Amino acid sequence: MTDILNSFTEAFNLIFSLDREIYGIILLTLFVTVFSTIISSVIGISSGVVIGSKEFKGKKQLVRVVQTLMGLPPVVVGVLVYLMLSRKGPLGELGLLFTAPAMVIAQVIIVTPIIMGLTISAIKSKAECIEETCKGLGLGYIRTLAMLILECRYQLTSVVLAGYGRAISEVGAVMLVGGNIQYHTRVITTSIVLETGKGNYDKGLALGIILLLISFIINWTMQRIQEV
C-alpha cells in the first residue's frame, strides 16, 4: 500500500522534476503512439468501412481473420518487424531497426486490425439505410463512405481510442524493434519494464500514472473534437 502511495509522490516528482530525459520519453511516447494511431485509423477505418458496407463472397471469412488479428501478440509483431528490418532482412538497407519509425511500423501492424475489426461491426447497423439514402441523393461512392464515417463518428471515436489504448500500453513490439535505447527509443512503457525489471516497482507505477495522464488528455481532446 505504501508502495502505491509512494508512486503517486514519485509520479508527481517526475513530472515536475524538469528532467530533460523524462520529457524526452514522454514526447517520444506521444509521437509514436499518436502517429501510429493516426496511420492505423486511416487504414483501418477506410478499409473497415468498405468491407463493412459491402456484401461479397468470403466476407465472413475475411472478418474472422481480421478479428483474429485483433489478438496479434505484440512480441510476435516485434519479431516479424525485427526480421524484416534487421540488417540481414529484406529491408535491412533502410537502417530502420532501433529507431522510432520502426516502432511506428510495428504499432501500425498491431493497431490496424483492431480499428478495422471494430469499424466493420460499428458501421453495420447504419450502413444500409445511409447508403440507400445517399444513392438516392446521387452521392458518389467515396462521399457515401464519408457520410457513413461521419454519422458513426461517436462510435468510431471509441474505436480509435481503443486502438490508441492498445498502442500506448503495448510494450513487446516497441521493445524489440526500438531497443529501448536511452535518449533515442525509450518510451514510457519500455521504461516501466526496465524499472520493474530492476525491481523498482514504485518508479514503474509512477511512470504508469504519467502514462494514464497522457492517455486521459488524449481522450479528452478526442472527445472534444468529436463533439464539435
Add this chain to the structure above:
Amino acid sequence: MTDILNSFTEAFNLIFSLDREIYGIILLTLFVTVFSTIISSVIGISSGVVIGSKEFKGKKQLVRVVQTLMGLPPVVVGVLVYLMLSRKGPLGELGLLFTAPAMVIAQVIIVTPIIMGLTISAIKSKAECIEETCKGLGLGYIRTLAMLILECRYQLTSVVLAGYGRAISEVGAVMLVGGNIQYHTRVITTSIVLETGKGNYDKGLALGIILLLISFIINWTMQRIQEV
C-alpha cells in the same frame, strides 16, 4: 525470411510433438484468457449497457475515464496486482501470487474497461428506440437491457473479441503476477517473451502462430454462436 519459414515448420512440429509441456501451456493459456474474458464481458457489458442507455450527470466524465482505462498498461496492472497479492500486501494472506487466479484477476482489470468502453458506444445508436419500444410493451428494466444486448449482439461479439484479443496477446501483467513458472504459470505469451529473450526468434514466432490459431478457433466459435 528463412527465419519466418522455419517458424512455420517449428510451429507444426510443436503442435504435433505430443510434448506435455506445450499442451499444458496451451491449456493454461486457454483457461486464463477465456475465463478472464468471460468475467470481463459480464461486468463490462452489463455496466456498459446501463451507463450507455442512461443519461445522468457526470456521464461524459465517466465515459472519458473508462475510455482512458482502455489504455491501462499491462505492466502497471501487473505491478498493482502484485503489490496487492504480495506477501506484504493487503491480500497477501490468500497466497495467490504466482498462480493462475492471479493472472485472471490482472487480465480482468485490463480487459473490463475495454469491453465496457466499447459497449457504451456500441449500444448508443439503438438504445433510445429500443427502450421506447420496450417501455411501450411494459417490459421491465432488466428485460429492456437484455433486449438491448440481444439486438446489439453482432457488435457486442466484436467488442468481446477485441477484449479477448487483448487478453490473449497481453504479456506484461501475466508475467509479473503469474511469474512465468515452468509447468505452473507459463502461458504462450510469456513463453514467447522467454524464447525471444533467448534469441530463439523462430521458436517465438512458432509459438505466436499457435497463439493465432487458438485465437482463430475462438473467433470462429464465437461467430458461430452469434449466428445462431
Add this chain to the structure above:
Amino acid sequence: MICLKEIKKSYNGRIVLDIDDLLFERGKIYAVLGPNGSGKSTLVKIIKGIEKPDSGEVLYTGKKEMDFAYLPQKPYMFNFSVLKNIMMGIANKDDALKKAKDALKQVGLENLKEARACSLSGGEAQRVATARILVLDKEVVLLDEPAAAVDVSSIHLVENYIKKANKENKTTFIITTHNPSQAIRLADEAIFLFEGRVYERGEPEKLFKNPEKSETISFLANWRI
C-alpha cells in the same frame, strides 16, 4: 382518468407543448390531430412518461402510466420472427402463442408469422407493431400514428381491432392520426392540437364538419379535395 395540468415542454428553447388542462376519461377513444410538429407525439410521450415535461404534471386515477401500452411513431422491430415479436410483451406465457396468432390474424398478416420482423415492408411492420401492443390487453393504450403506412384495404382491420378492444375490455385509447376520416370512424372525441396548444376538442364529426377556430378551418381546408 388521466389529467394533464399546466404542462409545458420545450426543446432548445422552442415551446412545443403548452397545455393548461386536458382530461381523458377511461373507456373512451380519443383521436389527436394537428399539423406536423404540433406536438402530438410529444403529448403521448409525456402521458406515457417517456419524456418529462419542463413544468406541470400528469395526474392518474386508477392505472398508472407504467401500465399503459404505448406504440411509438417509429416502433422497433426485434430481430426475430413476427410471432416472437408479438409474444414479447405477454406476461403469461401459457396462451401467448394462441393470443399472438390471433392478434396477427386481426391485422390480416397470418401468413407472415414466421417472417423476420426486421425485413417487413413499412405497412406490414406497422401492423405487426400495433398487434404487438393490442395483444397485451392493457387498460390504457396510446397509439402514435398506427395507420400512417397501412394500405386503404387494411386500415379497417386495424380500426376494427381497436374498436373491439374498446368495446369488449373498455380499453381507453389515445390515438394520434393524420386522417380526420379515421378520427370520425373511430373516436369518441377528437382533440385538435396546433403549435402545442389544444385549439378545439369535441365529437369528431361535429368538430371537423363545423370547426370554429380559423386554425382548424385552415387545417381542414384541403381535406377531401
Add this chain to the structure above:
Amino acid sequence: MICLKEIKKSYNGRIVLDIDDLLFERGKIYAVLGPNGSGKSTLVKIIKGIEKPDSGEVLYTGKKEMDFAYLPQKPYMFNFSVLKNIMMGIANKDDALKKAKDALKQVGLENLKEARACSLSGGEAQRVATARILVLDKEVVLLDEPAAAVDVSSIHLVENYIKKANKENKTTFIITTHNPSQAIRLADEAIFLFEGRVYERGEPEKLFKNPEKSETISFLANWRI
C-alpha cells in the same frame, strides 16, 4: 423511357415481384398503389438499382438509373441542420443555399432551417427528405411514400411541389402512395400492384372509379367510407 422486362424478385423463396412488362414514359407522373407487401418499394428499388432482380432486366433510354433521384420509404436524416441536409446532394455549391431555402419553403418548413434534422417529428422529417430530393432537379424522380406521415393541411404543398417540377422541368415521377385520392390529384397514370404483379393500370380517376379486376375492387372497398 424506363422499361421492366420479365422482372422476378423473391426473398427467402417467396416471390415478391413478378412483372412481365412495364413501361414508364418520360415526363409523366406515375402513382403505384397496392396493399402492404405487394412489392411497391421493391419495384422502386429495382428501378433505382438498389436491389438486383433475380431475373429479367430494366432497360433505360436517356438518363440511366444512376441519375435518378430516389426517396426511400424510411429516409435517413443526417445529424446536422435541416438546411445542410437539403444542400447535401446539390452539386453546384454556388446557389445551393438559395435553392435549399427555396425547397424548404415549398414544403412549408422555412422556420426549421436551423433545426437538427435528426430531432424532427415524423412528418417534418418526411417533408424535409422530399425537399432534399426535389431540390436536385433530376430528370427522373422516384418517391417511396412521400406523404404517409404528412398532415392533411401540408399534403397539397408536397403535391404542388411535385406538379411544379413536372410542369416546369418535365420531370418524370414514379410515386408510391396509399392514398387513391392523391393518385387522382397527382398522377397521369396509376398502377395497381397486387402480390407482386401489375393487375391494372390506367388513368387514375377512371381506374379507381371503375375498377375491373376483383382484387382492385376489394382493395378499394373501404376507400372513402
Add this chain to the structure above:
Amino acid sequence: TKNDEKTEEKSVQNGSVLTLATTTSVNDSGLLEYLQPQFEQDTGVTLKIIAQGTGQAIKTGEDGNADVLFIHDKKSEEKFVADGNGLSRIELMYNYFVLVGSEDDPAKISGSAKSAEECFKRIMGSKSFFVSRGDDSGTHKKELGIWKKAGLTPSGNDWYVSAGKGMGEVLKMASEKKAYTLTDKATFLSMKDKLDLKILLMDAKDLFNQYTIIKVNPDKHKHVNKKNSDKFVEWMTSEKVLVMINNFGKVKYGESLFYVNYVKKD
C-alpha cells in the same frame, strides 16, 4: 546534465553512432550508464545501448544489428567468435555470482558451505525452494553448470521454480517465496533494500563470473562501424577507464562491483 547536452550535440554533428548490445544484468548494474557520458565526451561518438537477454544480445550481434557485444557467457561467446561473427573475446573484468536466500536458511548454508556445489546439494537435500532464471542467460547457464558438476538434476521438482525472467524479477520472486537463488552481485546490491534476502555464499571459486567485450566482425556485416568499435574497445581498456571500473560502486555500496582483469595483448 549540461555535459550530456554538449556531448549529445557534438555527436549529432558528427553523426557518429555506436550500437552496443548487452545483457540486462550488465545494464541493470548501472555500470554503462556511469561510463556512457565520459565515453561520449572523450570520443564524440553517441553510444546506443540495447539491453537484452543473453541469447537475444548474441542474436542481435549475429544479425549485424549491433557493433559491439558486452556479455558474460563464455560458451556462447566462444561459439560466436568461432562462427566468425565476432573478432575475438576481450576479457575485461570479473566478479563473483552470489547465492542468496531468506533469513531462515532452511538448507543451513550460511557460514558453513565453501562452494556452490555443496550448497546446491544441501538445497536439493532439504527440498528448499530455489528460483532459477530459466532463461538461458549467462547467470542461468552458470547455475546449470553447477548442478551438472554436482551430478544433480533439479528440473521437474516442485521446489525448483524455473521462472524464465530477468534477474530483478527473479530476486523479487525469491524474496516473495523465501527461496534461494543465484544472482550476480551487482544486481543484488542495487536491489538489496527491497528484498528480504541476504547473501549466503560469496567469492566461491565456482561462482567466478567473467565479463567480455566482443567486436562484431565487420567483414561479415558491412554495416558494422569498425572505426567506432575500435574506439570503444580502445577507450574501455584505457588506464583511466579501467580505474573507473574498479571504483564503480565503492561510494554507493562500500565495495567494488567489478574487478578488472584485462591483460594487454601484443
